[in-house]
Amino acid sequence: MEYEFAPLEGITGPEFRRVHHRFFPGVDRYFTPFLSPTQHHVFPSRELRQVLPEENQGLTVVPQILTKNAGDFLWAAGELAAMGYSEVNLNLGCPSGTVTAKGKGAGFLADLAGLTQFFDEVFEKAPVAVSVKTRLGMVEAEEFEPLLLLFCRYPIARLTVHPRVREDHYKHPVRLEAFDRFLPRCTLPVCFNGGVTAVDQCRRLQARWPKVEAFMIGRGLLADPALIRRLKGGPPAGREELRAFHDALYTGYCRRFQSTKQAVYHMKELWRYLRCLFDGFDPYLRPLRKAADGPAYEAVVSAVFRSCPLRTDALPDW
Ligand SMILES: Cc1cc2nc3c(=O)[nH]c(=O)nc-3n(C[C@H](O)[C@H](O)[C@H](O)COP(=O)(O)O)c2cc1C
Known part of the structure; x- marks a missing residue:
């Protein structure tokens, strides 16, 4: 089982990741908060710091990208490949109104034709592996039916599912039953994300979904920085x-x-x-x-x- 530290904009920047890794090593992969490439094809200095190799020494980091433009995604993926990254992650989950109004993040989930075009181009040309972090849809979980069929047509390195819809934001209970329903139909490597805060609870979810190969944890790890160490059999934080x-x-x-x-x-x-x-x-x-x-x-x-x-x-x- 792999354990990943979820991206948390404004919190899990390079300082946080380095200090966390120093005191609580054992996280298999840290994800950067999203980078938003624009048509200008330069990373602003704040975004560059997230991914500079010297800021991330000794950690396994996956940069995350938020865009609906395949050209901008491929430009960013190329820059990141040149820095030595072997995988980039696409954000299809951000629920923020300013993001979804532009058809990005969870907003992209409402545009199946646009997503198809995007993936066709990205998977034809991407210089690195591409993973995806997604919600179930914008308004209701049933939207995931066609989305999952679409995802499964592409060689997505890992599909991280946060089983909420955009309208749930981060409050509505995680939709575990919807995840139950969709998991058997997923032919991609799957990671579960959402609401994990305790060891026993995580173990129960692992027994419920043996097919899930990774758990991504966000706020539960901010609350208990030793949670992944404990999940790997280590001691709690003193x-x-x-x-x-x-x-x-x-x-x-x-x-x-x-x-x-x-x-x-x-x-x-x-x-x-x-x-x-x-x-x-x-x-x-x-x-x-x-x-x-x-x-x-x-x-x-x-x-x-x-x-x-x-x-x-x-x-x-x-
Ligand atoms: C303050 C905050 C910032 C977040 N920033 C990002 C982000 O940059 N990219 C992303 O994919 N998800 C982001 N998320 C979502 C988390 O990665 C995660 O999917 C969500 O918190 C559910 O997981 P958890 O219950 O383990 O925290 C953010 C969530 C919060 C609360």
């Missing part, structure tokens, strides 16, 4: 270890942004999830939200690590 992970990330962000305030802002994004691993976190919610500078933030974090017991499994509240 308090000291978690504190060291936190401190290395915070220091890394301070260095990267040259601004403690920016670093605090980014750390708070992580705490939206990490707090779920601590029992009795509630009294610290407000102080954490209000902490506007380094010293205030560091004081709240020290109090949390001093007073809140670690849970065995994170208790998701997202």
Whole structure:
């Protein structure tokens, strides 16, 4: 079984991936948040940093691309191949209104003819393997019927299915029954993604779908950075270890942004999830939200690590 770290825009950038790998090695593949190539065929510096080999040393990284234009996709895939990547991933899941309105991300799922043309060209010319991360459709799960037939006509390296539709965003319960129905008909290597937060729960899903060759985990890994290590038989995160992970990330962000305030802002994004691993976190919610500078933030974090017991499994509240 392989375990992958899902792309999370704004959180799982290069600093995060490096620090996570240093403290909790064992993730088989990290996916970058999506890059959006345009007709100008240059990566803006923010996107370039995501994929520069020196930013990703020692990690296995798959760059993700968000576009509906085969030419732009192939340009990006060519640049990434030249940097040494052997696979790129197509984003067919982003639910954001600004993305779907342009027919990209989950919005592309509504255009079967466009997708067919896109894949015809991409699979004829791609210099690297192409995998796909998809939702079930825009509005209802039945849309996946023709989509799956379409996907299975191409040599997609791995089809990662997040069994929600666009209108579910990230809230609606993951549609496990729909995944049950479609899985037997999928002839591609499959990865499941969505809602995994605990070891036993993941084991039950693995027993339910022996055909699934990989699990991709996002927010569950932000809440419990040791989740993949535990799934591979290793120990849970210890308090000291978690504190060291936190401190290395915070220091890394301070260095990267040259601004403690920016670093605090980014750390708070992580705490939206990490707090779920601590029992009795509630009294610290407000102080954490209000902490506007380094010293205030560091004081709240020290109090949390001093007073809140670690849970065995994170208790998701997202
Ligand atoms: C803040 C945030 C940012 C995300 N950014 C991306 C992204 O860049 N590309 C992508 O394919 N999915 C993105 N996702 C979706 C996740 O990769 C994943 O599919 C989703 O969170 C469900 O998995 P999980 O329940 O394990 O988190 C994002 C989700 C969140 C909450």
